[in-house]
Amino acid sequence: MEILQNMKLLAELIQCGGSIFTWCYNEEGALLGSNCPDEAFLSGVFELFGCKEQMLAYGTVHDTPLTLGTALGVLWSAAFEKEDGQLKRTWVIGPVFYQDVSMRAIEQGLRYYSRLETSVSWAMHLQKILAKVPVVQNTILHRYTLMVHYCLTGEHLCVSDINSETLPQVSDSPQLPAHDRHKVWMAEQGLLEMVRTGDLNYKQALSNSMTLSAGVPVHSDDALRQSKISVIVFTSLVCRAAIEGGLSPEEAYALGDSYIQAAESAKTLDDLNPLSLMMYDDFIRRVHKCRTNPKLSRPVQQCVDYIEMHLDQKIRASDLAPVVGYTEYYLTHKFKAETGLCINDYIKFAKIERAKVLLKSTDQTVQEIAASLCFSTRNYFSRVFLAVTGQTPIQYREG
Template sequence: MIKDIKSFCRLFYESTFLPINCYDYASDQSYTYPEDAGFDIIVNNPSPDFLNFKKNPDYFVSDSFTYYGYVESSGRDYCLIVGPVFSTPVTESDTHNFMKEWTIDASFHSRVSHFLQSIPPQSLYSFLNVLAYLHFCINDEVISVSEHFQLERLSQTDKISSVYTEKIMELKENQKYHNTYFYEKEMMKYVQNGDIKRLKELLNSSQNLVEGIVAGNALRQKKNIFITIATLTTRAAIQGGMNLEEAYQLADVYIQDCEHSQNLTYIENLNYSMLIDFAERVAKGKIPGGMSKEIFDCVQFISRHVNEPIQVGDVTEHIGKSRSYLTKKFKKELGFDISSFIMRCKLEESKSLLTFTEKSLSEISSYLCFSSQAYFQNVFKKKYGITPTQYRKQTQQIT
């Protein structure tokens, strides 16, 4: 047992610069270090939270996110209170909140601010180890920090907060902050607007960007960043008018491609392609000049239902206009009738399926709701001058 507790507390402070107060039960006296920082203002007006210590040693975190620790001698001769301690370098806001919590008069602001800024930041885990050390010094008992303080029972938020505070300290010390926010915001704006030209200019510009560390190795880091950008891009494209399901499906395809890759350069190029692809699709979905909102809605409806047995009546019902009114307006604005456009959309979709899938002609014709495979082949050849099989051979050789 330590006989000269006052000297011990002084040496503890001079070694760690962590504020410490010792209360001697027998003499009803307190010893506070540092002695000349006005710390007595605080310990002589203790917070009711100090009454909540339930074991030895113990700790609590105040409303101003300040750590306080408690260690009592086994013979109940005295107790030690360590704190205040912050997990990050103290800011002006921290000082303000601290003084408010302790109802310290504003005239002491300068002294309190200087005092708080002199305290070295500690993570919660480090702080609890300090309490374990003090407990060993005065009670000659070794405790397991994780078991005694039940760290394994801390919520996920507490665990994240502990890591978070360490990272914030590191960032402030190195002055290396995230700077991608405004770049990402501008990038998403161009995707949402379908502004391909400006998006390419932004992506090709020289940017000294500092990204967060979100993985343990370079490949996983690149993939995680890609997934984040894909998520943001999907939201931006949907806000720009892209069909919700199509946007999500497209993002899934890009993310799966990214996950399968083991090449950093490939993922970087894929990221570029994905952004441009989304922007181009948004641009195509924008209402062209001279097209009314009604006809634009017709076009969008037909495009989204190309794999259904859609008829002119389905389109007019969706728009809520008469058949005669809508067919005339459609013909006037686009130069062809609704039935022709429905067939055109189905055939364009068949071209994609022939090029990028191994689906049989029977499967494609059935998927696009043609009356038969033969009919599909006939209208395809009439439109493009070659059979679906010939088209597949040509395009797959290219791709």
């Protein structure tokens, strides 16, 4: 009875430091109680991710406390109450994060547990609950754990006595297999090519690349530092691509330096997260501006920009005329006089340029690329591609 009273008091004291919950399990792993409002769901998470099984297996043999973790960055700690050398109850603290973790990192961690075949609604509910889980430094979690152990046994231990061998090691964390790494490289090349060409229709490509990689895989206990490294590396790559696209080195390097300094000055992940998108958009718009043909009148340049932004649609001269307020007849003659191409040929060339990027930077099939650029058939797409480039799409991809 004294242990239960001591643990009740200790649980209240721990809660004074934040929403850090305590749990009690019997020797068979049945939950006896907790002070967590999401008890049913989080106890299921604890079991589903294998933490309860590890806890019981360890506690049956050992007396010292244990730290348990997952690929999501969620931690628990456990201390064991024994009677005549036999496990009687296990007391658990958690869950907590040991560092700030983004929702994207949680989503990536869930892929590591794809074998569990959880539902989408379950994963969404988990993310909602984990958003409320506190961040607690390892040293503080360890102190709480040692206090629990003392209440249960009267024994003073050191932090080094806490077993952390069951925590996921770097090799256990989600890694992209080799072929997926190639996909990341392909996506990166596509993003950089869009900078070189000043392609304003970049948002879908940028979104797709973020689902493949969360950034530079630097393993660090400092999530903010890791994110800063990713932003700085990405900025450096984009800066060089912009120079290749025609932006002056003076302007490109000055702009890149300003974004790198902004990344270094960020105090939180919330300050840092918007920077990559802002930087990428800024560079693309500057390259687009410097590549804009000064010989084109504003209405024709508007048509060119409209075409670039709607390559995934069927575009006709009749669609462009209302954009600039001209009749279709007048626009077609003015467009050809200024560009040297009729509108239909310009649209074909623009679509083939986008197809070249997709062939080199994605693993989409020729059929998928043709459909995404609104060609009526794969054969027609291949004929146009051959006429423009002198190669078939397959030859271009393999070249």
